[in-house]
Amino acid sequence: MSRRQFSFRSVCLATTLFVATPAAAQTALPAPLRTGGQPAQLDEVVVTGARLQARNEIAAKREAAIIQDSISADEIGSLPDFGLGEALERAPGVSTVQNNDRGEAQFLSIRGLNADYNLVEVDGVALPANEIGRRNVSLDVIPSSLARRVDVAKSVTAAMNGNAIGGVANLVTRSAFDGRGRRFVAGRVDLGHWGNERNFARSGLSGQGEFVVSDTFGPDRRFGFVVSASRYVRDSSSLNSAVDNYSFFDPTTHARLAAGDPGLADADVSPQRRRWLAYDNVRERKGVFGKLEYRHGPLEARLTAADFSHTNDEDRQSNILVANGNPVATSITATGGSVASANAQVDLSEYYQDRGIHYVDFRARWTPGPRQFLDFGVNTAVASYRQDTRLATYRIANTPNLAFTYEVSKGDFPYFAPANPGFLLSPANYRQFEYGTALDDSREKARTANLDWGFNVESQDRGWGAQLGGYARRLERAYDRQVDNYRPLSASDYRLSAVGRLSDYAPYNGRGTRMLIVDPGLAQSFFEVNQAGFSATTTNTANSISSDYDVKEDIDAGYALARFATDRLTILGGLRFERTRLETGSAALVGSAYVYGAQTSQYDDWLPSLQANYDLTDRLKLRAAASRTIGRPDYDDLAARETVSVNTDGDFTIRGGNPNLKPRRSDNLDLSLEYYGGRDVMMSVGAFQKRIADEILTLRTTADEMYNGALESVTRIRPVNAGDFQVRGLELNLVVGRMDFLPGALAGLGASANLTLLDAVPPSVTMGDFTERRLPSLFESSDVIGNVKLFYNFGALTLQGAWNHVGDMLYSVSNSDPTQDRIVKANDRFDAQARYRITPNLTVVAQAKNLTNTRRQRMFGPDFGLLREELDNGRAFYVGALFRY
Template sequence: MPMPRRNGPRPRFTLLASAMGLALLPSLAMAQTAAPAQPGEEKAADTATLATVEVRSQLESQLRALDLQRDADAIIGVVSSDSLGVYPDKNVAESLQRLPGISITRDQGEGRFVVVRGLDASLNSVSVNGMPIGTPEDSSRQATLDVIPSDSTERLTVVKAPTPDMSGDAIGGSIEIESASAFDRDGRSLRGRVEASYPQLSGDVNSKLAFNYSDVSGNGEFGVAFGVNRSERDFESDNVEVEYDFNDNLGDDLLIPVELQYRKYFVNRERTGLNLNLDWRPEGGGRYYLRTLYSDFTDAETRQRSIYVFDDGELTGASGETREFTDIPPDALRRRLRFRTKDQSTLAISAGGENRFDAARIDYQVGYTDTRERVPDEVESRFEYDGVGDLSAIVDMSSPVPTFALTDPGGDGAWLDNDNYVLDRLVLAPKFVDDEETQAKFNVEFGSGTVTWKAGVSGRWRSRSADVDEAELRITPDLSLGAWTTGSPEHRFGDLGDGISTREMLDYLRANAGAFGERPQDVAENLILSLAEDYRADEDILAAYAMGTFDFDALRVIAGARFERTDFDAVGNVVELDDNGDLVLPVTERAVSASYSNLLPGLHLRYDGSNDWVFRGAWTNTIARPSFGDLSPRQTINREDSEIDAGNPELDPYESSNLDFSAEHYLGSTGVFSVGVFHKDIDGYIAEVTTNADPDFPGFEVTRPVNGDEATVFGVELNWQQSLDQLPGAWSGLLFGVGATWLDTEFSLPQRPGETFTLPRASENIYSAYLGYEWAGLSARLSLAKRSDYLDEIGDSPDYDIYVAQNTQLDLSLGYDVSRNWSVYFEASNLLDEPLELYQGNASRTLQREEYGRSYALGLRVNL
């Protein structure tokens, strides 16, 4: 028979009341003892003894996830709250990478965006407690999941094939984030942790605190769950970036390093998470709730750069992988110091309820989300070398990261001394992004026996604005960089020269703000730069669906369709260039709008076979809407590097037809082996194309999103999780899991006729694995997440395509239960010291390499 739908609180796993878990309890050796009998109380029967069995935390989390996965009608993956504490994960993105078919992209070594089945993060829908959330990114739909701490969540679910009652904007998947309800636990629960961590590069000691409390009172009618967490990290990263091009000065086109940069980052990151959930379940029936989640993420970053522009000189010699440049002017050597504080926050509030009648059930929810970004203080000081005479350089390209030897007329390495650099300009770039959404939805379900009908309506009203006010101050008092000198920072790739003090820069700016002026041409240019990236947009989505669920013995069939109507309006600014490539006034405002409707039919089959087999199949239709920044008339202008990122109001939405099949075999009470096969046909796949021949912006390298032709995705997923609890003695504490996803993706672009590409951000191979052990209070887990390289940006030709290299993340967690309620733990992250690496054209041309080092943490947990 098909598994019944489960309503109400999940059972507490000290009495694991699921079909999978009951068989496990007698074999657990953790603490199989009954509670002491109270005065006047008879000793309980053997079944009562089971109620006090303590389940090992790793195994408990695995069973929770498998129980939810087995019961689901859709094809899903689940990470439970206990797993969130097992891994050394800082945020929701890093927790989700543990699931098969999931990879992540990182920022400063921390997981940020989630890639489901190799598809770009902008093709996912993300909800918190049933409410869709936006993103603080100024131009993307990618939800920044580094904003939400793992400690703020109870479970994470990725739905890979949504049913018609779920949102249709889920070509990649639907990511559901849930914070804890008091009814997720039995009675009163208190959990907390205190942690100190140590990142290798900075050598600082960082802190983390987390506290969660829940209780059910009033004869089991009222529940409250509250959580707060706070973390702070000071860390560093070392970066080298190289720009390549071809040069014909010596007759044939030769690949040369046009520019090389050494970058050093000093980062302070603070995360704060709060969640408060209230539940009321009166005896007379009905369920009512209030869900709130707030997170705040502050990133204070200092970036010091040393820049060498070899192409400002002359290519005068080449031999093998060596390139010789002469007549390099002094101002081709530059120093930069940038500081900014970025504050991103997410607020999600929802309220709703459920009522049951004789043959029907209704549920309803209203909610509000607010995501925002504030960067009020970004400033970059730009200095140029003031040496006497031209320089020469010999660049060795025999390794992926080029090295160079620089010679100046004095021969004393004066370019490493801050005293020889003078201030060229200051660049101010404050940014403010707001993304608000209100949602309401209503569902009704009725029927009995083997047929159930469900229908619903929903509305989403979203508004978004981005305000970027860049300005350049060029007429400056005479200033030598030597006044801001600090000790030379350590750097893995080369000598940055003298260090530059952020405090001195900020103090100088405050003290001398009135001394800066503007050249006449800067007045117009700054006005244009302050307006070019700004836009306002509104998006309204009205949806309705109907579906039926039909049970035929062991077969369940879900069939239905969803209809979504989208209305989009945006206002931005149009920037124009004259024949010389200079920005011209006036800046004109442009309004754009689009409306479209999508009918999304779906069919799901689920068959509960004999011997613990579950088979699923799904045919679904999904969409993804272009990002706000891509659709809006806006431009991001980098005058120094002659680069422009432009919007494209002519974009059409993605439309995808999907087939999914999976077979799951549940192995005993604690394991599963599953295989899944999926195929997607995506019309209008949007990719960013970079060209040097854009007619609207001559002389600039322009990146613009465009609709490509049909894209196809074919993939296979394997997953095997198993506890070896049937082994004798201490060997029964072993458990393991392995997952693999293989992808074959393809699409084409009119701009590159005759060529095919893999989908951007689609790694062909994604692997995950863990090996765990729990026995006599000891808990250990070694976990691995690996992905192959992927295409990141498409250029004018294969020589200019940019890829992100493969990455392997290896983490270790160790814990020991000091007592029933207290435990200590040790965590080590990035044990392989893996960098972020990008390359241009092929892997021998490293475009960017950024290293973060390992990090370690020591902490104390309490569970009462």
């Protein structure tokens, strides 16, 4: 992978967010040593738009107790993006892992590191995970309207959760006492159009609506409330153009080369299969949020409740053409060849996914005396994931009637030219192979409580101070899978032509080649009418039982820290202890029956930390930090269960867990030098080092083995601890809120830019032959992340453009064939926005997403030079209005 190719383009990318925020006040219940200080109340209310936002973010960084960056809400109290994940991508050093590369930011990556290294909190509380397979919170479920500000902590103190190797993103919600407790009513409405409209059904409207109201009331306005609601709909399509594998041939002899043979990088390549997966999606996110607050004298309290959901109604259509054996030897060239026989498949899958989080949270702060506080909090939260799947598959067996020629250029999607296209597109030639349903159901419940006492530890306090606290979390997770697959009886000869109405679709990269499209409703009706001609597959029970598991995780923690502060120097030192008790249960095949078994484990961690901040001058600040943090394994990875699936060519894939996984542990060093040129200018340079032990990788091994009494090609996917590694990084950040040195109207220009560079020594994995191989890069990490945002304020007009770049990211590793390692190729995205303030209370807005029409690519093969998948999501355009009273 050209791991260290830092080009000029890598530096020119896109950061923090958009427009304005109301004058910022302290959060209702500040956590002085967790989220850092808050931006000061602004005294110049005429400053609006992106300049005001830049001021707030500069102030928050300057006053923070730790190394931290922030993004701020706009003038209606929300982040001007279509989800929390998209908003966070504007923050320095932050990127996201997309939901299957469909353009929906899902998991958080800080400083380019694996998303599993990081923690997402709301008002200081870690929420349960709402996604199969990971511990992370899926960000596309959380509406951006919830956040008044998001703080991204990159160093930690003993008062912070220790499960944060990369960092912590804390979403700070709005308080009724913001803006001196005045009534606040605001909202927004956007209507959108996606260039990639649905292909198999009529497209509907895309857009979003948000509403928030807050006020204070009662005697001396001691009480306050915040209520908000939001809804977002994305109606669009995506196309995944896939090449599942290639064969390699000697350019002179045309002999087929095996993995590991010399000359593989210079060999002629032949694509073994071409596949299009076309998706019609209607994604909808709903959220409601309410907060009741009380402030009087020494007591502050709040009760918060929220409910968020995200649904995805997806119709996936797939066509695949697979070569039978090697190409004709004499036809093989560097640019193409011919195949004498092939097989084909048409399949459809309907998915309905429903993910949700709801929680209730109570916080109270009592200040019994000068410079003292006592914080108490309890939270109960439930996260859920449910996916209903319905599938149908139709196949043509190997035949010379599917012979084809191919054209190939390394790095691009190949072109297949069938010798008999009429045969390939005739539904009467496709015989039904299977029909089935599957249900995935996951539910996770977490209850947390904390108690913290502090003396003389606020940002304005001087001299010695101390803080003590305790934390407990009880989590239960259960996953259930139900599989019902059916195959036609040998006497049944069901053809695709008998199902009913078909349509077709021409992919953009097919040179006119068309796909067969099956109506899901007709496929279901055909099965229900002819169910007597099908039989249930023998593996239904096994696949259902062996996939299920449950997890119980108890975490108890306590900490103590000391603080010393002068006018220029602040030092925080502390020690945190975390005890983790884990129990996982699943069923395994013993003889001819499945027997439930449970595994238990416990591990303790002492997590020291030290943070020092020194004001070299009134404008120059130096920060240094050292800490130890951990990264617990994903719940799915811990369960000793197996999930079996059959590939399109009949091979088996078995995904399994590993109850013996150990958590990652990291020793971290951080250094940051920050320059503040008034309220509108900030420059910072940061360096960091992490030594991480027991890294967790998901390995993919393919081999022939006995399965169900026959010799089969089986791919096993299993997480393992892969050893230790070290990563160093450099962060550069610049914010210029206003260019006063430019003449006239040009003074309204502003810019922000940031760049994160990683230099890592990746871990090694043990190959199938017991040799050690060092990975080409860190897993799910990018060596280069950058953002550039340019904005212009002139009177009522605000213009903004944001460029985002994420470097190559390794996402799959093989310990049987290094050419099967897979990366998401480096990609760039450009978004733009224009706002015009008609009145002080009404603003119209137009914005465009992915103007560059970036198509994310997944690569594999020698030097990652072969295209495996290209995902096309298209551009999107929105117009709308914002109001505030």
